[in-house]
Amino acid sequence: METPLLDVRAVTMRFGGLTAVRQLSFSLYAGELVGLIGPNGAGKTTVFNMITGIYKPTEGDIYFMGRSIVGLRPYAITQLGIARTFQNIRLFKGLTVLENVQIGAFVRHRTSLWQALLRTRAVVLEDTELKERAMHWLRVLELAEFAHARASSLPYGLQRRVEIARALATQPRLLLLDEPAAGMNPHETEELMHLISRLRAEFGQTILLIEHDMKVVMGICERVMVLDYGELIAAGSPEAIRNDPKVIEAYLGEPV
Amino acid sequence: MRRQLLYTLLAIGICWVLDALLQSAVRGQWVVWLNDYTYRAFVLVPMLFVTLAVSLNLINGITGQFSLGHAGFYAVGAYLSAGFTVYFSTGWLQGIAESWQSAVQAGLLVLATLIGGGAAALMGLLVGIPTLRLRGDYLAIATLGFGEIVRVLFENLELFGAQRGFTGIPQWVGFGFFWYALLMVSCVAVCRNLLQSTHGLAFLAVREDEIAAEAMGVPTTYYKVAAFTLGAMFAGAAGALLAHREGSIYPVDFRMDISIIVVTMVVLGGQGSITGAIVAGAGLKMLEEALRLLPVVHLLGRELQPSDFRMLVFALVLILTMIFRPQGIFGHRELGWATFARLCQRIIKSSGKRDAPRTEPPAG
Numbered sequence: 223m224e225t226p227l228l229d230v231r232a233v234t235m236r237f238g239g240l241t242a243v244r245q246l247s248f249s250l251y252a253g254e255l256v257g258l259i260g261p262n263g264a265g266k267t268t269v270f271n272m273i274t275g276i277y278k279p280t281e282g283d284i285y286f287m288g289r290s291i292v293g294l295r296p297y298a299i300t301q302l303g304i305a306r307t308f309q310n311i312r313l314f315k316g317l318t319v320l321e322n323v324q325i326g327a328f329v330r331h332r333t334s335l336w337q338a339l340l341r342t343r344a345v346v347l348e349d350t351e352l353k354e355r356a357m358h359w360l361r362v363l364e365l366a367e368f369a370h371a372r373a374s375s376l377p378y379g380l381q382r383r384v385e386i387a388r389a390l391a392t393q394p395r396l397l398l399l400d401e402p403a404a405g406m407n408p409h410e411t412e413e414l415m416h417l418i419s420r421l422r423a424e425f426g427q428t429i430l431l432i433e434h435d436m437k438v439v440m441g442i443c444e445r446v447m448v449l450d451y452g453e454l455i456a457a458g459s460p461e462a463i464r465n466d467p468k469v470i471e472a473y474l475g476e477p478v
Numbered sequence: 479m480r481r482q483l484l485y486t487l488l489a490i491g492i493c494w495v496l497d498a499l500l501q502s503a504v505r506g507q508w509v510v511w512l513n514d515y516t517y518r519a520f521v522l523v524p525m526l527f528v529t530l531a532v533s534l535n536l537i538n539g540i541t542g543q544f545s546l547g548h549a550g551f552y553a554v555g556a557y558l559s560a561g562f563t564v565y566f567s568t569g570w571l572q573g574i575a576e577s578w579q580s581a582v583q584a585g586l587l588v589l590a591t592l593i594g595g596g597a598a599a600l601m602g603l604l605v606g607i608p609t610l611r612l613r614g615d616y617l618a619i620a621t622l623g624f625g626e627i628v629r630v631l632f633e634n635l636e637l638f639g640a641q642r643g644f645t646g647i648p649q650w651v652g653f654g655f656f657w658y659a660l661l662m663v664s665c666v667a668v669c670r671n672l673l674q675s676t677h678g679l680a681f682l683a684v685r686e687d688e689i690a691a692e693a694m695g696v697p698t699t700y701y702k703v704a705a706f707t708l709g710a711m712f713a714g715a716a717g718a719l720l721a722h723r724e725g726s727i728y729p730v731d732f733r734m735d736i737s738i739i740v741v742t743m744v745v746l747g748g749q750g751s752i753t754g755a756i757v758a759g760a761g762l763k764m765l766e767e768a769l770r771l772l773p774v775v776h777l778l779g780r781e782l783q784p785s786d787f788r789m790l791v792f793a794l795v796l797i798l799t800m801i802f803r804p805q806g807i808f809g810h811r812e813l814g815w816a817t818f819a820r821l822c823q824r825i826i827k828s829s830g831k832r833d834a835p836r837t838e839p840p841a842g
Contacts, residue, residue: 274693300695308693314686317679325683328676329695335704338677339668340482345675352676392695 225288227252227428228273228304228396233282235268235452242268243452245282250396255422255429257439257460260449261473266432267309269449270398274306275299287395301329305394307385309401309432315374319365319384322373323356326391359387363417379410383417390421396428397421403435411435415442440464448473489663497656504653519767522723524760525658526716529665530736531743531759532752533712536669538741539749540678541705542685544614546737547605547621548713550628551598553732555714557638559594560647560721568648587650587657591718598714599707601628606706610699625737633729643728644721651723661719665712669752673812681705682750735789739766742796748806753813758806762792 226249235243243265250256258266271277273284275296284292291299305326314322331352333345360366363383368376373384382402389397399418403411419442421427433439439446440460448456448463450472456463463469503509504517534548567586574582609620638644651657672678683691684698692698721727743762747754769791772784799806811817 276689276693295697296689296692297695297697300693306693308690312687312690312693314683314690316686317682321679321682324676325679325691325696326694328680331676333675333677335677338675339671339708341671341675342482345677349675388694 224251226250226285227254227287228430229285230269230273231283231285233269233272233279233284235265235272235277236280241452243272243279243449246449246452246454247282248447248454248457250428250430252395252428253422253426254445255418255443256431257443257446258430258432258449259434259436259439259446259463259473264449265452266449267400268452270306270400270432273299273398274304297329300392300394303393303395304398305389305392305396306398307382307389307400307402309404311378311381311385313373313381313384313388315372317373318370319373319376320353320356320360320369322384323359323387323391324352326359326388327352327355327393329392356387356391359391362390363387379406382406382414386417390427394427396430399429399431399433401432401434403433403438411438414438418442485667489667490660493656493659493663496659497653500655501653519770520764522654522658523767524763525655525662526720527740527743527763528756528759529658529662529716530713530740531747531755532662532665532669533709533716534740535744535747535750535752535755536672536681536712537705537709538744539747539751539755540669540673540685541681541702542749543610543702543705544618545621545706545709546618546734546741547623547625547628548709548740549732549734549736550605550621550625551602551710551713552717552720552736553625553628553632553729554601554710554717555594555598556717556721556727556732557632557644558597559590559714559718560644560727561638562593563590563648563650563722564644564646583648583650587722590650590722591657591661591715594718594721595711595715598717599711601714602706602708602710603703605710606703610702610706622734622737625732625734629729629732629734632732641729643726645726647721647725647727649722649725651719654719654723657719658723661712661715666752666756668708668712673752685750738789739792742792746795746799746806748808748811751806751808751812754806754808757808757813762795765791 228250230246230248233243233246234241246269258269260266268277272279275291275294275298278293283290286299286302286304291302314325331348333342333348337345357366357369360369363386365380365383365387368380373381376384386399386402402418403414406414415438418429418431422429431439431443443460446458446460446463447454448469455472456466456469458466500517500521503512504514507513530548530552534545537543537545563586567590570586571579571582605621605624609617609624612620632638633641672681680691680696681701683694683696684701688698720731739762743758744755746762747756747758766785766788769788770785775782775784
């Protein structure tokens with residue numbers, strides 16, 4: 223059996239007396255598109271923060287491509303190939319859209335800071351290359367026309383897309399999307415669903431998705447995990463989840 | 479590398495020519511108002527402060543780490559380079575032929591400046607690593623404390639003349655324009671190179687959002703320490719030139735006021751804007767010197783010297799900037815050919831619009 227891309231093993235996260243995540247285990251395989259759902263405060267974002275190194279789990283271990291990533295700094299984890307977006311958008315507000323995405327691409331740089339201070343030929347070439355790579359992702363996400371606009375001047379829905387472009391520019395093996403449809407109107411949500419499935423189909427991108435909008439999750443994910451009070455209460459195909467009595471009780475509500 | 483070498487040689491050449499021109503202008507009294515005093519007050523000192531402002535801009539403006547300790551790095555550079563010159567290098571000059579003296583002096587001056595800059599950079603590194611865990615106000619307080627510690631230290635070290643000041647430093651900088659300009663130009667060039675590259679964006683990312691920067695693979699601590707080290711290095715080199723131009727330095731030259739004035743320059747110019755730091759640095763320093771030229775005012779039976787109120791003026795400038803233009807004169811923008819071209823374009827476009835017949839119906 224192939225080794226999973228991401229392997230979360232019996233992870234627990236406690237904040238003082240509060241246990242946000244309890245004994246959580248799951249695996250992700252390359253090429254999968256998996257949804258993580260659950261009511262507010264179920265610990266979904268905590269899971270993301272543990273995977274990306276912002277929190278260090280109190281117990282348990284997380285393996286990425288066969289090696290433990292617990293205790294690594296967030297930037298090191300991104301360099302290994304995990305990128306994320308944030309629930310509350312965290313773009314570099316004062317910079318342009320292109321610069322935002324260029325910073326994402328910068329993670330794969332080769333020149334040193336000293337070379338940059340002297341602006342050697344290698345730096346000039348690399349700048350062009352990184353800019354081109356950033357433009358590539360802007361074109362993929364249909365953001366090219368906003369390249370030189372200030373990130374904070376864009377409407378909310380577009381800012382979310384810029385965040386996705388920035389994360390993709392780091393060339394991640396695993397992309398974590400934290401409620402990408404939050405605050406979007408139905409039309410924007412539709413476009414987003416289309417985009418996410420396109421990333422999967424065209425680039426084979428592995429994606430773990432937190433989402434509140436059930437239509438998004440059920441529509442595009444082939445596997446869904448449900449978190450409640452920090453515990454995994456169900457996992458399986460969207461059909462199975464929709465009919466799981468425990469999930470209905472905790473989250474979906476009685477079918478009308 | 480050939481391009482860099484060409485630019486470097488060009489910069490040295492231009493500085494050299496300007497130095498010679500200015501020197502004959504001052505010595506020969508070509509214009510009435512250009513004498514030794516006004517040259518020092520309106521050319522040399524502003525250039526030194528532009529260097530300080532641009533180097534602090536790297537820390538405060540570009541990387542967003544509010545430092546109030548720039549005078550400390552400036553002092554470290556001045557005292558240590560002067561210490562090197564006074565205690566170690568004078569012996570080297572003995573027994574050297576007269577014709578070679580000036581060349582050896584120039585070499586030693588470069589070495590002393592490198593030592594001053596290097597010592598300050600090391601200090602920046604040492605201060606940076608523990609204090610950069612602090613944020614905002616706490617970092618400001620810690621760096622302020624550092625600056626004061628450095629000053630008090632030199633005030634009490636007999637080796638450096640303590641409160642009497644460190645005197646008898648060989649004045650190898652001489653007339654000064656050449657060296658001051660060279661340092662200023664290299665400081666600006668390095669900062670500009672940095673901002674043009676994607677590495678510079680990493681510094682800006684730290685300023686904009688540390689958590690997001692870290693999540694995008696930017697090692698934030700590394701960039702913060704790098705900014706501190708680089709900024710400190712240029713401040714130290716500026717101190718070294720000051721010491722070797724004036725021949726004597728005093729602890730009061732490195733008071734907290736200096737740090738605050740330089741911060742005012744960065745904020746006024748626009749945090750992160752190099753051209754802003756240049757314009758505000760030169761402008762504020764010239765303003766301060768101009769205050770000295772004003773006559774004494776008699777008010778309520780007292781003699782008031784306008785320059786005694788310079789800190790008041792700076793505070794006022796800072797407050798007014800905060801109220802009316804919090805982003806500073808230039809904001810995050812740079813003033814360069816691109817801005818100039820854009821401005822021209824806008825003027826042409828707007829005049830074109832006025833002439834063009836209206837085709838679309840009025841809105842509403």
